[in-house]
Amino acid sequence: MNASRFFPLGLALLLILSIANLVFGAVSLSLEQVWQGLSVGSEQHFTVYEYRLPRIFLAILVGAGLALSGALVQGVIRNPLASPDVLGVSHGAGLAAVFYMTYFAGASTDWLPEVALAGGLVAALILWWLCGAQSSAIKLAITGVALAAFWASCIDFLMLTKPLEINNALLWLTGSLWGRGWTQLQALLPWFLLVPVALGLSKYLNLLDLGDDSATSLGVSPQVLRLVSLAIAVALTAACVSICGPIGFLGLVAPHLTRKLVGGRHQALLPATMLTGACLLLAADLAARTIDPPIELPAGILTAIIGAPYFLWLLLRMK
Amino acid sequence: MNTPIKSLSLGILLCMGLVLLSWWNLFAWSVVPVTGLDVWHAVTAFDSQVIAQRIVIDLRLPRLLTALLVGAALAAAGTIMQGLTRNPLAAPSVLGVNAGAALGMALVSTLPAFYGAFSTSIAAMLGGGLAWLLVMLLGSAWRMGGNDQGRLVLAGVAISALCAALTKAVVIMEEDQAAGVMTWLAGSLADARWQSWSTFWPVALVGLIGALLLTPALNLLQLGEDNARNLGINLLRSKLLGSLLVLILVGATISTVGSIGFVGLIVPHIARLLMGQDFRLFLPVAMLLGAGLVTLADTLSRAITYPMETPAGAILALIGAPFFIYLVRKRTL
Secondary structure (H helix, E strand, C coil), rough: CCCCHHHHHHHHHHHHHHHEEEECCCCCCCHHHHHHHCCCCCHHHHHHHHHHHHHHHHHHHHHHHHHHHHHHHHHHCCCCCCCCCCCCHHHHHHHHHHHHHHHHHCCHHHHHHHHHHHHHHHHHHHHHHHCCCCCCCHHHHHHHHHHHHHHHHHHHHHHHHHHHHHHHHHHCCCCCCCCCCHHHHHHHHHHHHHHHHHHHHHHHHHCCCHHHHHHHHCCCCCCHHHHHHHHHHHHHHHHHHHHHHCCCCHHHHHHHHHHHHCCCCCHHHHHHHHHHHHHHHHHHHEEEEEECCCCCHHHHHHHHHCCCCCCCCHHCCCC | CCCHHHHHHHHHEEEEEEHHHHHHHHHHHCCHHHHCCHHHHHHHHCCCCCCCHHHHHHHHHHHHHHHHHHHHHHHHHHHHHHHHHHCCCCCCCCCHHHHHHHHHHHHHHHHHHHHHCCHHHHHHHHHHHHHHHHHHHHHHCCCCCHHHHHHHHHHCCCCCCCCHHHEEEEEECHHHHHHHHHHHHHHHCCCCHHHHHHHHHHHHHHHHHHHHHHHHHHHHHHHCCHHHHHHHHHHHHHHHHHHHHHHHHHHHHHHHCCCCCCCCHHHHHHHHHHHCCCCCHHHHHHHHHHHHHHHHHHHHHHCCCCCCCCHHHHHHHHHHHHHHHHHHHCCCC
C-alpha cells in the first residue's frame, strides 16, 4: 500500500472509530441520539459532549503523540526495539509526576506536563549516560527496560508508602483515558505545536538513514538533528504521559506497522504513524470500554496485550 | 582458592548472621512493644498469658520462617535458572515465571469457570510453567551468543508485560475479588501465618533438596552443551528436572506470599562472588543469603512507614532494579 492510498483509508478508519466511540459504551446510543446529544439541553448531552467527545479527541492526540515520538526515536537511533516506553522515558516522566502529586499535594496540576517533561528528560539522560552512543540495539533496550522497571518500582514504592494521596495518583497512573475531559485536552493541545517542527525535520531524518558521513557532507549536522528529534520525542511523550499515564507499547508498534504499510520515507512515515497511533488508541479505548460494561479497563492494558507479542515477534526476526 | 576451612568458616559466619537477623526480625518494630528478651522467653519457656510472647509465637515466628524459606527458595530458583540458561541475567522475575504464576493464580481465584479447578499453588506452577516454556522455546531457537542472551532477557520482559497486563485485566473485571488479589500481587509477608506455613514448607523443602541434588549436573552444564553431553549427562533430563524444580519453588512461593522479585537475580551473583563457580558450594550459600535478604526486607517493611507496613516485594524491587542495571552494564551484550 502506498501513501496516497494509506491516508484516505486511515482517515476513514479514524472517522469510523470515532463514531463507534460516540455510539458504544456503558449505554449504547443510536446515531440520531448522538447527533442530538451534541446540542445543549438534550438528554444525552452530558454523555456525548462532556464524556465521550473529549475522550475521543484525547485518544487521537495521545495516540498520535506517542506514535510520533516512537517513530522519531526509532528513526534517530536506528534501533527497531526503541520507543519511549521501552527506553524508560514514559515511566521516568510518570515517576516525576507521581512524586509531584504525592509530595506537593496542594500544588496546581497545571504544572504536571512540565514536571513530567523534566522527569522524562532526566530518564533519557540517565539512559544516555549508562549506555553511551556506541552500544548495541539489544543492550540499549535491556538497559531501558531495566530503568523502566526501576522507575516503576519507585512509583510503586511511593504509592505504597503514601497511601493517603494514592487515589489521585492511582487514577492518573493506570494508562487510562477514564475521567479525562476538556480541561486535560486544553492542557495537552499546546504541546502539539511541536508536531509541525517534527514533520519539518522529516527531510533531514531521511539523510540520516544514509549514514552520518553522507549526512554531514549533505550539510546536515547529525548530532544536532539527533538532539532536536529526541528532545521533541521526549517532550511529546511526557505531555501525553502527564495526561493519561504510561500507555505501553503504542510508541513501539505504531511506527513498525506504518513502516510496513507506507515505507520508510519520513515525509510519509511521520504523519502516517500519527494516524496509525490515533486509530490504535481509539480502538483500544473502545474495546476497553465495551468488553465488560460498565467496568472499564485501562486502555494501556489492551495496548500491552497487543504490543508485547509484537515485541516478541520483532525480537524473533531481528538479525 | 577456596580452601575447605575458608568455606566452612564463611558458612558458619553466614549462619550466625542469619540467626541474629532472625532474632532481630522477631521483635523489631512491633506496634505492641516486644523486646529481644520476650523472644528468648517465648522460645524457651512459653507463657501464653504474656501478650508479647503470644505475638512472637502466633504472628512473628510463622512470618519469619516463611521469609527464610521464601528467600532460600527464590535464591535457589534463580541459581538454577542462571545455571540452565548460562545467562547471568536469568531469574524468575526477569524471565516471566513470576508474572506467569501470578496470572495463573489470578485466573483461578477470579474467574468462575476456573473456580476449584486447581489449588492456587498448582495454578501458579502451571502459569509460571507456561511462561517459562515460552521463554525457553524462544531461547533454544537462538544460539547463545552475547546478543542472544540479551534477547532472551527481552523476551522474558515482554512475556512478563503481557502476563501482567492480562492479570490486571482479569483483576479489574472481577472487582469483588480484586482486593485480595492486589495484596499478594505486591508481595508481602504480612499475612504469613502457621496455616499457610504448613502447606508451604513441605513443597519448598522438596524443591530445595532437589536443587541441592541437581548441582553436579549444573556444574557440568557450565562446560557447554556439547561437552556436557560428551561427559554423559542427559541434557534434556537435567533441563526438565531443573525447570520443574524452578516451578515448584517459585509456584509455592508465589501462592504463599505473592510475587517477590529480584532475590533470584541478585543473590546468586553475590554467592558466586564469595564462593567461586562451583554450584555445589555456592548454591547453599545462595540459599542462606537469600533467606537473609528476604528477612531483612521483611524487617524493613515494618520500619519504613511504621506503624504501617510496606510490602517487602516493593522494597526488594527498589534494591533489585539498580542491581539489574549494573549487571547489564557490566556485560558486553
